[in-house]
Amino acid sequence: MRFLTAGESHGQKLVGIIEGLPAGMKISKAYIDKALGKRQQGPGRGGRMAIEQDEVQLVSGVRGGLSTGAPIALEILNRDWENWEKIMTWRDEADVESRKVLTPRPGHADLTGSLKYRTEVRNILERASARETAMRVATGNIARQMLDSLGVEIRGHVRGVGGVHAKFTDEAAYWQHVEQSEWSVGDPLAEEQMEKQLILAREQGESLGGILEVQVHHLPAGLGSHVQWDRKLDGKIAQAVLSVQAIKGISFGLGFEAGDRMGSKVHDPICYAVGKGFSRASNNAGGIEGGMTNGEPIILQAVMKPIPTLYQPLDTVHLDTKEVVKASVERSDVCAVPAALVVLEHVVAWVIAEAVMDKFAADSFIELENAWQEYQAYLRQK
Secondary structure, eight states: OEEEEEOOTTSSEEEEEEEOOOBTOBOOHHHHHHHHHHHTOSTTOOGGGGTOOOOEEEEESEETTEEOSSOEEEEEEOTTHHHHHHHHOOSTTSOGGGGOOOOOOTTSSHHHHHHHHTSOHHHHHHHHSGGGHHHHHHHHHHHHHHHHHTTOEEEEEEEEETTEEOOOOOSHHHHHHHHHOTTOOSOHHHHHHHHHHHHHHHHTTOOBOEEEEEEEESOOTTOBOSSSGGGOHHHHHHHHHHTSTTEEEEEETTGGGGGGSOGGGTSOOEEEETTTEEEESOOTTTTEETTEEOSSOEEEEEEEOOOSOOSSOOEEEOTTTOOEEEOOOOSOOSBOHHHHHHHHHHHHHHHHHHHHHHHSOOSBHHHHHHHHHHHHHHHHHO
16 A cells, blocks of 8 residues: 655645555545544634635545545645635746745754755745645545454544643543543643643744644554564554654653663563453553554554744744844644644554555455454464
8 A cells, every 4th residue: 555645735736646445445535524624623723724624535546435446546625725826826927925035944844945955945835834734634544444444443632732731541531521622632621721821822922732642442463564674563653653744753652761660660461361362461562562563552652843833933044145034934823733633643544554454465345354354363262
């Protein structure tokens, strides 16, 4: 399986192509649109979210609600294109605004990208923008639908925003509150404090980052591999997560805390039960050992830095005059942590689905489902 995306933040549309999905898999456009809508929600989002109403168009590869086995082409229109058409037109009739020398923003791709590609900042920021993640949610959601059909559950929650940390309890009431919360937080008290931090940040022209957690349940042992560096599942997940704009770190299970403990307080004792097979007494490894799933839930945490666009901008250097000036201000969010959680769930879904197809190569979903169930039975009897 593989996918590609294209499109700019203020271009006409975002496009994507998926290849390698088995034929005969149910694909729901409504399910994709629901995920796209959730990505646009959350406190701290900017004015553009009032303009965009993301909806996917399945252009090819799906017929009668089922994948055909051919490449799947997707489109998401940028409704804001109407407001940017003159700026985004690169020919002679382009609006003079499009030729404006934007001052690079600290923390963004602006400066390095313009130096690397020897082009103007506009050409860099349009593709580097997190707007691109809308298509990654759409492509990842198709992978997620495949995993749903196999009984795999992916869920996430926000662990902290702007220094306010939620108190996590792995109970039904906590997860119910996550579903109801605009912040995707299960702790009501922390949610109130996050709202106060958001108000403060907005008043001061600041932005907020946070800590996010994604969990993947009901995976069998043996996805991924130990035999080469680029086949290790945790490495692939890390690459996908860190590719999301503003994500600066990832850990699995205990994460960095493992470096402060003795080995006996880190590694998970192995258990066995007839009819169930092998399991672990704890899950400090976060569901992955030796680059492979071990049958426990995958649990990962990621840190998102504050968004680089500040309404009280930092100092930068003008690209032409080399004078110290203030960084450009593009319309932006104050906080997009809950939206980033939606993106992370879907980039993780893609990597997991890719690992499933690597182990259970199949041209049709029926073949995949049969191989999946047979392997699960093998593990229970082993």
